[in-house]
Amino acid sequence: MGLLTILKKMKRKEREMRLLMLGLDNAGKTTIMKKFNGEDVSTISPTLGFNIKTLEHRGFKLNIWDVGGQKSLRSYWRNYFESTDGLVWVVDSADKLRLEDCRRELSALLLEERLAGATLLVFANKQDLPGALSKDAIREALALDDIKTHHWCIIGCSAMTGENLLTGVDWLLDDIAAQIFTAD
Amino acid sequence: MEAVVGAETGSQNRNGEMDVSGAVKIPERLLRREQERQEEVERRREAMESQSVTEEKVDYFSSTFGAERAAIEALLSGVWDADSSRAAQLLEEVSSRTQQLRKFLNDSMAFLTKYECRQAQAALQRLQSSLDEKRQQVLPKKKFNFKARSAAATRTKGVPLPEKAGPLESKPDAKGGADVGIQVVDGGGNSCGFSSAHAQVLTKDPEDIHQRDVLLTHLTGCTVKLLGTPATLHIKDVRDSEVLCGPVSGSVFVDRCSGCTLAFPCQQLRTHNTTDTRVYLHVTSRAIVEDCSGVSFAPFSWSYEGMDAHFEASGLDRGKNNWDKVDDFNWLAADTPSPNWSIIPEAERRTTWD
Numbered sequence: 382m383g384l385l386t387i388l389k390k391m392k393r394k395e396r397e398m399r400l401l402m403l404g405l406d407n408a409g410k411t412t413i414m415k416k417f418n419g420e421d422v423s424t425i426s427p428t429l430g431f432n433i434k435t436l437e438h439r440g441f442k443l444n445i446w447d448v449g450g451q452k453s454l455r456s457y458w459r460n461y462f463e464s465t466d467g468l469v470w471v472v473d474s475a476d477k478l479r480l481e482d483c484r485r486e487l488s489a490l491l492l493e494e495r496l497a498g499a500t501l502l503v504f505a506n507k508q509d510l511p512g513a514l515s516k517d518a519i520r521e522a523l524a525l526d527d528i529k530t531h532h533w534c535i536i537g538c539s540a541m542t543g544e545n546l547l548t549g550v551d552w553l554l555d556d557i558a559a560q561i562f563t564a565d
Numbered sequence: 566m567e568a569v570v571g572a573e574t575g576s577q578n579r580n581g582e583m584d585v586s587g588a589v590k591i592p593e594r595l596l597r598r599e600q601e602r603q604e605e606v607e608r609r610r611e612a613m614e615s616q617s618v619t620e621e622k623v624d625y626f627s628s629t630f631g632a633e634r635a636a637i638e639a640l641l642s643g644v645w646d647a648d649s650s651r652a653a654q655l656l657e658e659v660s661s662r663t664q665q666l667r668k669f670l671n672d673s674m675a676f677l678t679k680y681e682c683r684q685a686q687a688a689l690q691r692l693q694s695s696l697d698e699k700r701q702q703v704l705p706k707k708k709f710n711f712k713a714r715s716a717a718a719t720r721t722k723g724v725p726l727p728e729k730a731g732p733l734e735s736k737p738d739a740k741g742g743a744d745v746g747i748q749v750v751d752g753g754g755n756s757c758g759f760s761s762a763h764a765q766v767l768t769k770d771p772e773d774i775h776q777r778d779v780l781l782t783h784l785t786g787c788t789v790k791l792l793g794t795p796a797t798l799h800i801k802d803v804r805d806s807e808v809l810c811g812p813v814s815g816s817v818f819v820d821r822c823s824g825c826t827l828a829f830p831c832q833q834l835r836t837h838n839t840t841d842t843r844v845y846l847h848v849t850s851r852a853i854v855e856d857c858s859g860v861s862f863a864p865f866s867w868s869y870e871g872m873d874a875h876f877e878a879s880g881l882d883r884g885k886n887n888w889d890k891v892d893d894f895n896w897l898a899a900d901t902p903s904p905n906w907s908i909i910p911e912a913e914r915r916t917t918w919d
């Protein structure tokens with residue numbers, strides 16, 4: 382039995398999942414995490430380092446890692462890759478001028494060996510803004526349809542209103558759980 | 566959301582530290598990074614004490630800086646003869662090398678004299694200006710739709726807007742292309758703001774910007790007044806201009822600006838690649854700078870008719886202003902202040918605005 386299978390079995394027993402939230406600075410990662418957990422989002426500062434939150438949802442124990450996205454921090458993202466079950470890529474849908482940066486960073490991540498087994502959820506965030514691009518426009522700009530290496534899904538959401546955060550996380554959990562069971 | 570909050574039991578929140586086995590590497594790495602930075606600072610201090618080492622470092626700085634600057638200038642002058650896709654590529658390279666050069670200067674400031682710093686900053690400034698100029702000359706200008714708006718919805722103070730300073734509307738058929746300055750992506754999303762204007766007075770009324778995402782790009786020598794409460798504000802490639810804005814509910818994102826005076830209340834301020842700029846700020850969480858130099862801060866002091874109600878509507882806490890707590894993402898040494906930003910001395914603060 383390979384190490385991976387053993388790890389996967391252990392996780393299934395404990396029903397524990399590790400989610401890694403990444404994306405450009407200002408995308409809304411920390412706001413999503415706090416809103417999902419029902420916390421105040423008005424006092425959030427740009428993340429200098431990372432936040433980790435452990436919470437229970439649908440009987441799963443979720444370890445959510447939220448790492449700062451400023452340029453000077455991106456080279457440290459790799460330190461958080463290990464044993465990630467789900468990658469949550471957060472996009473500021475109204476930031477049209479940085480979509481190319483956003484695409485480049487995501488496609489580099491998908492080449493990472495240590496993220497090879499992870500399911501990808503893309504949150505097209507800030508849908509409450511009138512200037513936000515639709516999730517289909519984001520899907521095209523990030524060339525998501527070219528991804529063959531990972532299970533993925535894009536969901537339009539707003540961390541401000543909370544719209545669709547639950548839908549996204551539930552999809553992610555279902556996909557990860559399905560993979561764990563089929564790995565047996 | 567209710568369902569989540571209800572279902573979740575016993576959440577715990579640890580900020581920046583980790584005690585779970587198997588992941589102990591992480592804080593260690595962060596610690597090591599911090600330690601390395603502090604060692605670097607220490608090393609610089611020692612270098613300062615030893616004059617000969619300092620001279621060596623200054624020599625190294627001057628020759629490296631000079632050589633790189635010359636190389637960038639040479640690249641820039643090649644832009645003329647290139648076709649447009651090659652030109653875009655060259656401009657991209659010039660832009661990224663200029664940024665690296667700025668970083669090099671930032672990293673070297675500790676051992677340079679004030680005079681040397683200023684000289685180098687001025688040189689960078691000139692590079693940036695010629696880059697911006699070249700960009701405007703060489704690259705096809707984006708066309709912006711001129712949306713017909715009722716007279717009631719628009720009130721333009723001062724000079725009427727010429728064609729180029731129209732509200733920013735992304736044309737559905739305009740795709741990114743070779744324009745490295747502005748990338749327009751189709752798929753809906755109506756933006757709001759001003760773009761490509763020179764020496765204009767530009768004003769937006771409350772109803773034009775209320776809870777919208779506002780974008781200001783490629784402005785030089787302009788005065789911009791946004792008399793309302795945007796949800797978020799982006800200021801990009803703006804030079805020698807004044808931008809005054811009402812309470813912004815979310816973040817303000819400033820990128821590649823120079824020689825500006827900015828004033829606004831907001832929840833977060835994120836400043837990048839910006840030089841020689843004064844910010845009169847009310848920020849309820851935090852302001853940060855990254856790859857900046859010569860950015861200075863003072864408390865927000867502009868006001869306009871109706872601002873009190875706008876503060877209320879924005880949801881910002883008026884009693885909480887962290888204008889002087891600025892995080893520099895290129896300067897994590899806690900014991901020495903960042904050389905890249907400063908506080909405007911009280912005597913030098915602007916008191917009149919109109």
Ligand SMILES: Nc1nc2c(ncn2[C@@H]2O[C@H](COP(=O)(O)OP(=O)(O)OP(=O)(O)O)[C@@H](O)[C@H]2O)c(=O)[nH]1
Nearest residue numbers: 406407408409410411412428450507539540541816
């Ligand atoms: N209107 C709107 N604003 C949002 C939304 N999500 C986040 N924001 C705002 O966007 C800004 C950035 O949010 P953060 O959560 O700090 O972004 P981040 O991705 O964690 O940024 P880093 O920590 O720098 O990587 C804040 O001012 C938020 O209030 C959203 O869905 N709608």
Ligand SMILES: [Mg+2]
Nearest residue numbers: 410411427428
């Ligand atoms: Mg954050």
